[in-house]
Amino acid sequence: MDKALHIENLSKSFASMPAVKNLSFDIEQGEIFGLLGPNGAGKSTTINMVSGITRIDSGSISAFGFDNRSHYRQTRRMLGVVHQEIVIDNFFTVAQALSLHAGYYGVEDDPLWRQELIDRLDLGPHLAKVMIKLSGGMKRRFMIAKALIHRPRLLILDEPTAGVDVELRHSLWDFVREINRNGTTILLTTHYLEEAEQMCDRIAIMNHGELVALEPTRELVRRLSRRTLKLWLDSPLESIPTELETYHPRLEGNGRQLILCLPTDSGVSELLHQLSSLHLGIKDFETDQSGLEDVFLQLTRSGGDS
Amino acid sequence: MSGSNGQGVYKPWLPFTTLLRKEVLRFWRVASQTLLTPIITASLYLFVFGATLGERISVLEGFNYAQFVIPGLILMGVINNSFANCSSSLFMSRYLGGIVDLLVTPVSPPQFILAYTLAAMLRGTLVGLVIWMISTLFADLPWTSPLLAILMALLASVLFAQFGLIAAIFAKNFDTLSMYTNFLLLPLIYLGGVFYPISILPAPWNSL
Known part of the structure; x- marks a missing residue:
């Protein structure tokens, strides 16, 4: 079975400052994988290279067997990305944006699936609002709904609960566990280490652009704590x-x-x-x-x- | 939950048509700014230069002044709006971060450029069309080569849509974006023969 994500010897520098150095790891299909590290460790750069936002200097990334440069259409269709920064588009309502977003991925908007996401993420009362009218938590929920609207096989969550209150955080993690049980592989970064410990099957820790640990969560904690x-x-x-x-x-x-x-x-x-x-x-x-x-x-x- | 994992049939052109639809909806949603404002501006020009001052300006190259200025105003509308549609949409997308939502999708670079260009052309030609319709109130245009005129308007629209994309890609902030308008579009409008024949300009401007 192809790996959900295969990263090999990945490197990236910005103005000759290395951000990611010779990074290699795999994510198995169906797992919840945590990518942790302090600020500036290279997590978001790695995620941006996986999702296609940032160009790769050297090395390779493949998702479900497809190289993300030579077969970028195939890989991007299989990825859903929740960005760390809140993305704002004030021209469209929540309902319109969700409908459009499926089309960007080359799949017809599925009203049943869209409604299911709306219900699960409690977006129903906010469908007619433009994004600027949503609260911070609702904006996060909306971004998650957008990332899932084309039914990705790998969902990438880059700090999805940053600045989100405790109750919403818990409900979002319950939701992530549920979609994982339904077959979606999860790659997440978070600063809430307790959550990573509870959520992730395996954890990779990055520091200064390098991988410093990669183990099943329990083994990592047992070995090093x-x-x-x-x-x-x-x-x-x-x-x-x-x-x-x-x-x-x-x-x-x-x-x-x-x-x-x-x-x-x-x-x-x-x-x-x-x-x-x-x-x-x-x-x-x-x-x-x-x-x-x-x-x-x-x-x-x-x-x-x- | 019915299952998040099970994509529908992939349609290769759907990313392009969706982006095109989004770009058209974008300017349509704010039609008072994107369509109505340029039309009112052009109508004022028509009124001032066509109906009021135009009668006092001598006939140029065999046409009355209104007949001379109308094609220029139409093309000015087409060019300005083609440029503005691409530059403002893409720059705002970069500025507010919405561009990353597109960059992670399977929309290919040619599809991206084509969708932005076609939406800009639609806005530009819509404005041009309405200006032409209003201009019929002020003067009759002697159409000698209508197809050539339409082709020219479309080509100008494509060209300035590309300038708009380039400006939006390279602009670092709103100031640098407005520099493209001030240093590219305004000189072309005022030195390019919209309001007078370029033959009356002093050298070297008349031969540029």
Whole structure:
């Protein structure tokens, strides 16, 4: 089966400043794929090259087996793009714009599908409005409806929930999950890492135009995140016992709090045994596990050395 | 949800016809600006130069002044509006970001140019046609080569639609866009023989 998206050795520079460097990854059909990275990492440049807005310097992109330069009509028909910036066209109402948008993709406007999108995205009361009259959230919904009107096989969502309130964000993600269940592959970028962790099957993290991580979300979090064990002690410690060095210990609270880091995939029996033999006088304890946000910061601050 | 994944039959010319329809609808929706305003402007010219001042200006090259100025005003309407349709539509699309909605679609570059050009030609020729109809109130035109005149108007429309596209592509802001109007269209109108025969211009302008 062809990959939904195949990117190979992709590079792009702007005025000799590299924005994307030798990027390669695949997206399988039917998955929700997250492309994350700090501002300026090259995510939007990559998405713009995939969707055909930005020219490719070197490398190649193919969608469902079609090269996006030599077969751009085929690939673009299969892509739906929700841009990061809100696109404004004040000449047409929501209804007119949706109808026209299907035609740009070479397919006849399907009134049933259009109505379904209108209903699911609650655009019904706003059909006669021009875009400038819509609220920020409605503009986002309208952009998603436009991107789906030709029934794309790969939906690209570039920061679709930026500046959107919590309730709308949740309803949009529910909708994205639903269309994914119906067979549409999703490529999304978001700054809400918690959402990416919940939504995405796999995550790629970019930094300075390069790929610094690409793994199934759970594995990425498990491999790179750390569990922390915080111990409240009866009496303050003056120095950390050498037996605990492997757990990267540190003391806080005038020596009354001992914090130990545990790799996520290791057991705790050895540690418990050591703590017991050290007779530290433990009053209380607390555990914490870092999530994607910590993994993200770890990867992007360290320059991608994972 | 019935399923988002299952495209209809692809029609290769539909992107072009849709873009053309959109461009025509665009100027039609704001017809008071795009059609009515140039027609009123041209009608004022006709009234001032054709009916009022024209009677005091001597007959030029065998025609009365109204007969002389009407073809120029028609062509001025065609040229101005062909240029303005392309330049304003494409520039606004770039300025407001709507252009990316088109760039991600299968609309090919030739289809893109053709759709913008044909819409501009339609607006230009509509304005020209109405100006000609109004001009019949002021003077009878002695049509010696009507097909050639129509062909010339259409070719001028195509040419200035392309100038409009070029201006919209290269303009960085509204000021630079208006420079194309001020430094390209206005000199052509005032030095190009719309209001007087170019033979009466001093050298070197009369031979340019």
